[in-house]
Amino acid sequence: MDLITPTTAQHWQAYYALRFSVLREPWNQPLGSEVLQDEASAIHAMAVDEDEKVLGVARMHESAPKQGQVRCVAVATGQQGKGIGKLIMRHLEKLAAEKGWQEIVLEARENAVPFYESLGYSIIEKSYLLFDEIQHYRMKKALPLSE
Numbered sequence: 001m002d003l004i005t006p007t008t009a010q011h012w013q014a015y016y017a018l019r020f021s022v023l024r025e026p027w028n029q030p031l032g033s034e035v036l037q038d039e040a041s042a043i044h045a046m047a048v049d050e051d052e053k054v055l056g057v058a059r060m061h062e063s064a065p066k067q068g069q070v071r072c073v074a075v076a077t078g079q080q081g082k083g084i085g086k087l088i089m090r091h092l093e094k095l096a097a098e099k100g101w102q103e104i105v106l107e108a109r110e111n112a113v114p115f116y117e118s119l120g121y122s123i124i125e126k127s128y129l130l131f132d133e134i135q136h137y138r139m140k141k142a143l144p145l146s147e
Helices: 010-026 086-098 109-117
Strands: 001-006 043-048 054-064 067-075 102-108 120-129 134-143
Touching: 001 086, 010 043, 010 067, 043 086, 054 086, 054 120, 067 086, 086 102, 086 109, 102 109, 102 120, 109 120, 109 134
Parallel strands: 067 102
Antiparallel strands: 001 043, 043 054, 054 067, 102 134, 120 134
16 A cells, blocks of 8 residues: 555546545535635645555645644545554644644544544544534644654
8 A cells, every 4th residue: 555645637536536435425415525625735645555546535734823634534435444544644644743733633523533532633622513414523633843
């Protein structure tokens, strides 16, 4: 498995297809709702297998001075629980630390809270209800100061 940044049209198509199938389609959201307005300024990570099949994706952007926000973390159905999400998150944390960011925040779906807690994130507060049924929690993690 490799971690790459999507660069080609094929990469981007597969990247967004996975985000749609995991994060939007199960709740009958329209195609295109998986693409956010600030994609061009975000850092993107994509885990692929040896055949370049997309296994997981995520994005991060600077949400405040010295703070990154991770969004749209998705691991392919059937690939969850294999360390792919952890690999992507560790990669984004490393990039954030290299930028001098001091913390990462995210809005976790309720079923993903234990995953993020296992990576050292803590709940700050209960936040919003997505699609009238998916409770989210604002979480954060302080990053180690880089040398």
